[in-house]
Amino acid sequence: MNHPAPPRILVTRSEPGASETAQRLEALGYAPIVEPLFAIAPIDIVLPAFDALAFTSANGVRRLAALSPRRDVPVFCVGARTADTARAAGFSHVSSADGDVSALGDLILKQLPVGARLLHAGNEESRGDLSGRLAATGIAVQFMALFRAEPVATPGPELARHLRGEPAFAAVLIHSPRAASILAGMIAATANPSPIDAAAISPTAAAPLTGLASRIAIAPAPNEDAILSVLSDLVSG
Structure with a gap:
């Protein structure tokens, strides 16, 4: 019996948080794609x-x-x-x-x-x-x-594929306004991206994607438990 592939989720936060989130996603049955949109520079x-x-x-x-x-x-x-x-x-x-x-x-x-x-x-x-x-x-x-x-110079390979119109993931996690702003700029600069569903940790983090993402689910509290909860609703809805 063939089982459906786990939903692929794009993780955009910087390291080391990105890998920590990826571990939680794997434990919940998702297939995380770790492609941070920015790096921390001291x-x-x-x-x-x-x-x-x-x-x-x-x-x-x-x-x-x-x-x-x-x-x-x-x-x-x-x-x-x-x-x-x-x-x-x-x-x-x-x-x-x-x-x-x-x-x-x-x-x-x-x-x-x-x-x-x-x-x-x-x-x-x-x-x-x-x-x-x-x-x-x-x-x-x-x-x-x-x-x-500091924002990445170019999107990672899976995000780039999605922006070219080739669906590469089911949803993207947005942990900060910074990540949302960078992603919004990439979407706006693309002619025909695949639809993007986003789970955001707060209204402020969601704001830059308004009008650009197909659907946005906002966590009821600004923490990872809450954003993972709305992610489940977003992916299954």
Whole structure:
């Protein structure tokens, strides 16, 4: 008896997250295609003094941990995956907002001591996300870009085939607005691409693909469990 081939899913996030997502997809019965749309490029920088840290991505945690030996400060993370990365890096006082930047701001307001020096370590595109949220409350946040997300020069082979009109996958996972923007540019520059169904981790991540993707399913919460849940509905629907 022949069994149907597992749905092929394009993974667009950068490494090492791409391989981690691919493992989860395989465990769920999918056939992942790992073709990151951007790579993480570190920025050489001297860190200021800080009493607490805020992270809106696991990549920010990894880069900060490479630049500083300090692991004794309170760490505030946007979600569980980022918090897990912080604990794995050796930070012992880690709190997760389990939500978005707004939820992270609320968490910091509840727990950060008055007068503490908070450093938000992220990439160039996350500048202002958290500081803008906290500015009205009187909390000063120093943001530092520790890495940049550099787009690939050309699409990977399977995405290129799909863009030529030869269906190569059932759906694409979008973990960030950056990946969505890069993919949107590739779609817009193509004459007759195959239809693209996308599962996005948040409305912000989905926005660049509006009008370009055939269908977009948005995760009800900004985490991988939620995006994999809507992926299942998207592929089976």
